[in-house]
Amino acid sequence: MITRRLYRSLDERVGSTPLLRKSLVKVFPDHWTFMFGEIALYSFVTLVLTGVFLTLFFEPSTAEQVYRGGYEALSGSRVSSAFASTVALSYDVRAGLLFRQAHHWSALLFVAAIVLHLSRIFFTGAFRRPREINWVVGVTMLALALLNGFTGYSMPDDLLSGIGLRIIYSVVLSIPVAGSWLAMLLFGGEFPTAQLLPRLYISHVLLVPAAFAALISVHLVIIVVQKHTQFPGPGRRDRNVVGSRFWPAYTLRSVSLLLGVLAVAFALGGLVQINPIWIYGPFNPAKATSPAQPDWYVAWGDGALRLFPPADFRIFGRLVPSPFWPSVGLGTITFLLLYAWPWLERWRTGDRAFHHVLERPRERPGRVAVGAYALTFFAVLLVAAADDIIARLTRVPVTALVTALRIAILVLPVAAAVIAYLITNALRRSTGSGVTELTREDMRAGLTPHRARHPAGREPPLVPPPDQVVQMWRNPAGTWRWRWRGPGEELLSNEAYLSRDEALTAARVAFAGVRLEQVRPPAGVPLPPPRHRHPAATRAAGVTGWLALFLLGRRRRPGPPDGPPAEPGEEPPEDPGERAREPAARE
């Protein structure tokens, strides 16, 4: 009751109803792999929530103090304020350790979800036109996630992260020509410096999160504008979206996923210890510890540094130290390739068409091979980063392990790519639905290379498919509805229409070229009639609105604040609007 009145008064002032109506019936396709991005989003939410709590107690300063606190084994030691306040967060602040650990776990989860999301986008071709911008935004967010993860890991000024910072300092130094200047610029002097910690802090809690907030908004707005992609399936076209409405079905799913992410982050935070800096001890340049690894998402750099042979080159008389290649070199190449991938693939396939229906991975054996190569490559690097722990647990000498991994980094990715190519190619030719259903003939067929070029952006010709039909009927209340029927499947429009024409237009946009027939209303509860205004009036109002905007624009001056751009419901005609099929205005 109160909600309704509150909403009415809000609506009178800002006119939010059309926007809300549109967004509430927004349709999202259902597939479990579409949830990875949401997991990342909700990990970010968890990170912000827990991070705000942590900033209340953390002191980003290297000023020394004598530790007096709950952890007795440090009592009386001289430690930095950053370290002391982090130990205090773990031992003296109520629920501090829970929040610290939940924060760290959700950071690991955040990057893991981003990587899975990226893999899903990659293997299903969701980055294809028109979604290149969102691909670029997403890759940027991956880079920012790595950066922010590392700064957060380094802030407590403990021994383990101090070693990591020293490695980063050396990596920056290894950049030819500019290295020492960059290191001075970033670290404010020779490592370790007192200036570094405040810099890490402000970038970790303000700059990068702000950039994240902006990029996430852009990412989501683009998704809403461009609509979500969907897997191919019965009734799914480039011009429609089959799934659940935002309200209530998808909202419920999304909220339960948020709760699931929170549950996992806090369950891990409460039950599994992470980053016990009181055991690592305070950082001191004279000390070292082993094993020493960074968090998993930067461990590939560590692994590459461990595997790369100590080879210094001279290029144009300038020394390029060996740490440059596996760290800065590898990172730059990786991200450049990631950024460029949509254009690289377009250049290779010549496919410039707009796509809203995803490809199954098997349709592109070459892409799957590239993805398998990259994933295996980085997996081997992650294993290499843990070589001392593996050596200790298996009693294999470290040197032998490094030699084996050096061979593996060259051989395994290629092998994985070849196997992935053969399997996907065989799958493409088989009728089976999965790897387990592959036959010997399929595998033999898979040996011949995949040559089929994409049909250069042309939609399939609109021959009426014999086994599909769109049925329309008139409800007893006088409204109209329709449904699509295919072999073994049926999709119901989730909106009722005031007139037959309106329903007809919507059905034709969603399922162009499919035979239409009018039938008797089936049993079931009909939808209430839509409450939007008469189409003719809407159109007239829309035209007026556009005209007003146009005139205002011609004046080249911001118009008076009471200028009448558009009243509620005066939206320009974007019929047939968002329906269950969401027949969008796509060309």
Added chain:
Amino acid sequence: MTSSPPAGAGRHRGLLARLRRPTGAPRRRSRARRRLNAGIRLVAALVLAGGAYAAFAPGISSAEDTPQLSTAAKEGKALFDKSCISCHGPNAQGVTDRGPSLLGVGSAAVEFQVATGRMPMARQEAQAERKPPVFNDDQTRQLAAYIQELGGGPQLPGDVPAMLAGANTSKGGELYRINCASCHGFGGGGGALSSGKFAPSLMPASPAQIYGAMLTGPQNMPVFGDNQLSPQEKADVISYVVTLQQQKDPGGFNLGRFGPVTEGLAIFLVGMVALIFTALWIAGKS
């Protein structure tokens, strides 16, 4: 020899000459006499030196004939001759390519190696591993007494656990991170060294064993003698290691205290798998 001897030598010879020849008149002797004289003096000096050595040195012959061993050491010798002699040789002198000499290693080394089960070794390998000890405490002490009496060497202080009463744990932690963490790891879980060698986990080690290890530097470990880490500092380090051993991890399950490697595994195997099942449950495969 003949031409212009140094002043000191001349005086020395003059003194001997005076003893022999009270007349003191310098008289030229024949060359043969001089030679004979020198020969006699050389033989006498040799006999004197040999006799003195035989009398004062820890006798070789006397040890074999009448072993001056205490009762405990005798028991230890019996155990040694049964279980250790094949590699360390009779009288712990060592056997080439099998086992080193134990003369001078001291009782501390024996107590460490035997009490942790490293000795006797099961086979020749890069490094002896900790295993259930073969000898009980009494036998270990007897073996230690035997080796101690055989060749001397560093000994454990009487009661190591009692030294921990006044130890400074946080100073021990500092010393641990400077001296020990680079091999044994921040959490005392051990670490890998080159060529298949390793720094073992400190979790099962007793205070006396840690003290013995620092004092004697077993296997690949350097010796931390009393001039590097004083007994008090050793006690501090032991106190810190005991804290590490006894610490209940306040954050929950500690994932083996391996650091970010197991944490990364956990987020994929536990966190991500749980959420993927959640997503499958929520969204399905429609």
